[in-house]
Amino acid sequence: MHKEIIEDIGEKELINRLGKFMPKNQLLDDCALIKARNDDLLINNDSLVENIHFNDLTIHPEDLGWKAVVSNISDLLSSGSKKTIGITISLIIPAKTEWVWVEELYKGINKALKKYGGKILGGDCSQGNQKTISITAFGIQGELELRRNACKPGDIILTTGIHGLSKLGFMIQSKINFDNNVSVNKRLIRKSIEHFCRPKVYPNFLKNLLKTRSNKKINKLGCTDSSDGLYQAVQDLAIASKCKAILNYEKIPKDKDWPKGEKWDEYYFFGGEDYELVFSLPKKWATNLIRLDKNINEIGYFANGEPSIEFQDNKKDALLKNTPFKHF
Amino acid sequence: MHKEIIEDIGEKELINRLGKFMPKNQLLDDCALIKARNDDLLINNDSLVENIHFNDLTIHPEDLGWKAVVSNISDLLSSGSKKTIGITISLIIPAKTEWVWVEELYKGINKALKKYGGKILGGDCSQGNQKTISITAFGIQGELELRRNACKPGDIILTTGIHGLSKLGFMIQSKINFDNNVSVNKRLIRKSIEHFCRPKVYPNFLKNLLKTRSNKKINKLGCTDSSDGLYQAVQDLAIASKCKAILNYEKIPKDKDWPKGEKWDEYYFFGGEDYELVFSLPKKWATNLIRLDKNINEIGYFANGEPSIEFQDNKKDALLKNTPFKHF
Numbered sequence: 079m080h081k082e083i084i085e086d087i088g089e090k091e092l093i094n095r096l097g098k099f100m101p102k103n104q105l106l107d108d109c110a111l112i113k114a115r116n117d118d119l120l121i122n123n124d125s126l127v128e129n130i131h132f133n134d135l136t137i138h139p140e141d142l143g144w145k146a147v148v149s150n151i152s153d154l155l156s157s158g159s160k161k162t163i164g165i166t167i168s169l170i171i172p173a174k175t176e177w178v179w180v181e182e183l184y185k186g187i188n189k190a191l192k193k194y195g196g197k198i199l200g201g202d203c204s205q206g207n208q209k210t211i212s213i214t215a216f217g218i219q220g221e222l223e224l225r226r227n228a229c230k231p232g233d234i235i236l237t238t239g240i241h242g243l244s245k246l247g248f249m250i251q252s253k254i255n256f257d258n259n260v261s262v263n264k265r266l267i268r269k270s271i272e273h274f275c276r277p278k279v280y281p282n283f284l285k286n287l288l289k290t291r292s293n294k295k296i297n298k299l300g301c302t303d304s305s306d307g308l309y310q311a312v313q314d315l316a317i318a319s320k321c322k323a324i325l326n327y328e329k330i331p332k333d334k335d336w337p338k339g340e341k342w343d344e345y346y347f348f349g350g351e352d353y354e355l356v357f358s359l360p361k362k363w364a365t366n367l368i369r370l371d372k373n374i375n376e377i378g379y380f381a382n383g384e385p386s387i388e389f390q391d392n393k394k395d396a397l398l399k400n401t402p403f404k405h406f
Numbered sequence: 407m408h409k410e411i412i413e414d415i416g417e418k419e420l421i422n423r424l425g426k427f428m429p430k431n432q433l434l435d436d437c438a439l440i441k442a443r444n445d446d447l448l449i450n451n452d453s454l455v456e457n458i459h460f461n462d463l464t465i466h467p468e469d470l471g472w473k474a475v476v477s478n479i480s481d482l483l484s485s486g487s488k489k490t491i492g493i494t495i496s497l498i499i500p501a502k503t504e505w506v507w508v509e510e511l512y513k514g515i516n517k518a519l520k521k522y523g524g525k526i527l528g529g530d531c532s533q534g535n536q537k538t539i540s541i542t543a544f545g546i547q548g549e550l551e552l553r554r555n556a557c558k559p560g561d562i563i564l565t566t567g568i569h570g571l572s573k574l575g576f577m578i579q580s581k582i583n584f585d586n587n588v589s590v591n592k593r594l595i596r597k598s599i600e601h602f603c604r605p606k607v608y609p610n611f612l613k614n615l616l617k618t619r620s621n622k623k624i625n626k627l628g629c630t631d632s633s634d635g636l637y638q639a640v641q642d643l644a645i646a647s648k649c650k651a652i653l654n655y656e657k658i659p660k661d662k663d664w665p666k667g668e669k670w671d672e673y674y675f676f677g678g679e680d681y682e683l684v685f686s687l688p689k690k691w692a693t694n695l696i697r698l699d700k701n702i703n704e705i706g707y708f709a710n711g712e713p714s715i716e717f718q719d720n721k722k723d724a725l726l727k728n729t730p731f732k733h734f
Contacts, residue, residue, distance in 0.1 A: 107485065107555070109545075110448070111449070112447040114445055114447055116442065116443060120439055121440060121542075123494050123528065130532060153436040168453045168542075170453060170455055170538060204459070206458060206536055207457075208535055210534065212453065212496050
């Protein structure tokens with residue numbers, strides 16, 4: 079079968095086709111428009127670069143489109159967005175890219191927007207030698223300002239969901255031999271691939287926070303997401319908030335079949351791309367929230383001290399000698 | 407001298423250094439924030455890709471930074487933005503990129519923002535094998551909606567400034583032999599390089615439009631910018647507005663030393679990157695505006711008919727057989 083590539087289609091037809099994924103006429107003008115109605119806007123930008131953040135062997139373009147949207151919405155949620163308005167997409171692709179790749183990418187983008195809200199507001203497409211999807215996402219700031227620098231000594235550290243699954247999914251998709259001595263069961267394999275290819279976010283997070291708020295005067299909380307791994311998330315909070323994180327290894331939630339061992343701890347803490355929310359709350363609020371939302375667990379607390387991470391049980395401190403994923 | 411490259415600096419230090427170009431703490435959080443105060447926001451995204459849109463031989467990174475901002479502000483102005491709020495910057499660079507390149511780029515970005523208003527709201531930096539500067543710019547929609555689809559038969563077509571200079575500047579910088587039979591004087595060479603490296607925009611454009619409005623009921627106008635050349639701009643207006651553009655070759659403003667000849671017409675009409683505004687107005691309004699602003703000239707009119715471009719003097723119709731610059 080002949081595969082249709084972008085340079086055969088030509089720019090004019092490409093823009094026409096991209097326009098079909100968008101609300102009427104969006105691609106036809108110089109700018110996109112947001113009617114703001116006195117809301118404060120949250121803006122997030124994330125770029126996914128081929129062979130740095132993804133490659134065609136490990137992820138299908140439809141999953142990639144989904145994931146590109148979710149990674150942006152996750153950042154919006156971790157800042158306290160109450161609603162996703164939409165996204166603009168800046169796509170860079172080689173001239174030899176197959177049209178079907180672009181089509182599947184946009185299919186995934188629109189599926190994620192349908193699930194979590196928001197629409198495509200505009201976009202552009204350029205030629206380049208490395209596929210790059212750069213998305214700017216717009217959300218409306220809710221009542222609670224979630225910021226990296228708002229954790230306080232005494233706050234409980236919490237996380238949604240569990241970590242490490244996306245890393246395991248990536249290793250399975252990449253055919254990386256993760257550990258010869260351990261057998262991973264089929265359920266965990268399926269779940270990990272699902273987490274890697276179709277990560278989910280928590281649109282009810284903000285609502286549940288508001289429902290369980292113990293003190294209405296508190297409107298700023300420490301929060302970030304675990305896109306670069308749990309360790310990096312806690313470190314970012316500690317540095318921005320200038321306090322020390324004490325983690326309780328035993329409390330950290332894992333999949334029931336997650337293997338034990340040093341390597342598996344590494345995957346868990348440094349894996350990344352799980353898009354879980356990592357945040358801190360006063361004790362009472364934390365207790366209320368955990369009772370309401372079974373997806374949320376306490377994993378430690380913040381204390382006075384130099385920005386750093388410690389384990390309560392210092393047998394696990396060796397873990398901290400690892401370094402998080404670096405882009406350079 | 408040892409040149410410091412990005413992978414020697416490391417990600418953490420890179421983010422620290424980039425933070426110094428921004429308002430306090432902007433890089434430290436997941437999202438940027440815009441306080442919208444009931445204004446409608448205009449959003450524009452433009453990506454500049456190395457070896458497609460620029461290369462290090464023809465443009466200095468400080469000029470490139472300036473130009474990246476100006477190309478976005480030009481799009482905002484051509485939609486009727488009354489104020490630039492700011493920009494987010496998504497930078498992709500190879501690990502071997504020299505730090506000084508990034509520093510100069512940001513210097514140019516900040517110079518343009520200082521000149522035309524707006525600040526850096528946030529950004530991210532990823533590794534990739536081709537330098538890419540993707541800017542999203544935010545403006546406030548003014549009283550007049552300028553849109554590609556708002557030209558009307560009978561409207562006068564106007565342009566700010568003159569076209570072709572940026573193309574000539576590019577050819578000079580690229581050492582492309584533009585025309586052996588023509589001598590271009592030093593003033594025009596200097597001016598063309600200036601237009602290519604440091605294009606300007608028209609922040610008073612909207613104010614002058616409002617000052618000269620003959621009928622207060624009209625609040626929507628046809629407009630775009632000539633980033634892809636004068637021909638492409640007029641064609642985009644004609645297609646989006648579903649009418650025919652009739653251009654008067656004799657009226658089209660040129661630099662006083664611009665050489666005559668077919669090639670020079672091509673550079674003029676298809677050159678691009680001049681960031682002039684191309685727009686249409688009812689006759690009376692056009693006359694008022696031209697009287698007020700000496701930078702603006704009438705170049706033709708829109709008529710009923712299939713979306714297309716014609717010259718009044720059909721001797722010039724051969725020009726139209728050319729095709730504009732294509733990205734694919």
